[in-house]
Amino acid sequence: MTIGSGGSSVVVPRNFRLLEELERGEKGIGDGSVSYGMDDGDDIYMRSWTGTIIGPHNSVHEGRIYPLKLFCDKDYPEKPPTVRFHTRINMTCVNPETGVVEPKKFAMLANWQRDYTMEDILTQLRKEMSAPHNRKLVQPPEGSYF
């Protein structure tokens, strides 16, 4: 069961798509290495989200927990959300000043498709952490924030 794969011509509107993602996030995903939830339970438009990535094994990120912000604007999921790391991280696709995941350097955002989800973004970012070009990068001290 994939969220957003509505099939041929049926387009799930933004709000109902986000409700699906919310309900999936509340239930908990797989082994818990990525998770997400809504920031403001009162925001009927479900714009602001917090995701969490647990650093993958066999990388400098092991044992670290990375919170990040995802912002789903009104044109989500036609357009990707903006994604920003909360804690400092040294990664090729992350702006070292702001923590923003730069779409140009992160293929999933650059080649965004409507059926991608926030879960997909988090999972892909976690994979990216253990990619050869990121796995061994020296990291800022734990607990420092952008």
Next chain:
Amino acid sequence: MASSNLPRRIIKETQRLLSEPAPGISASPSEDNMRYFNVMILGPSQSPYEGGVFKLELFLPEEYPMAAPKGRVVKFFRFIGFMLTQSEGRSGACASKPMAQILLYRHNRELPILDLTVPVYDVEDIICLSSPYFTWRDIPFGYRSLPADQCAFAEWQFRTSDFRVRFLTKIYHPNIDKLGRICLDILKDKWSPALQIRTVLLSIQALLSAPNPDDPLSENIAKHWKTDEAEAVETVTTVKVRGQKNGLDYMLAGLDNNGDNIPIFK
């Protein structure tokens, strides 16, 4: 979106909704998505919601009007046992999630030794377990142990309605949550293909006339309702009036940003 792809039933329902709207209800499809409806419901007279105009959104899933088959999974495992004795979960539509049937067989037996119905979320948890050693660990309630080490396999299949409808207007109601999601049995396990957009909306209108605090979605509001109904009804009015004071059409009220740049999202 071209309506040519649209099932005839949806086209007919839409035409009728537009030409013979039910009293106090309007529903019209969005221009670019004929399965996505903008809905307005007037607060029923002689209810706390009288005088309010409530905006909702509604989406007809691909399978409409059928309930979508949600999956069928067969797994073999060494049965280490636990069996549903009694559901201790809350009953009723709000509490009940979409339900799934689980059949559990001993190896090579034709009759299931276990035939149980559990919420879909729990079934997904089971499906997530990739281990062949099945522990039932994630099933939250009401299981008891059976003799260990018996070979078995389980089969899951379930259907639920994907019919989606929610309030966009903030509303103080025991069966509606902060995000406007509605607890109504016909939207979940009591779905029937004989139901229509019109009947669903009439049921929602009726829910405004007769809140059901015994089967709550918003526990706090339900508690309020049960302990002091008069005061709860008063709160309904306050929420309603606060919305109007913000200088907004009530249908957009309730957002806490005082109405600045309230986006209307598709």
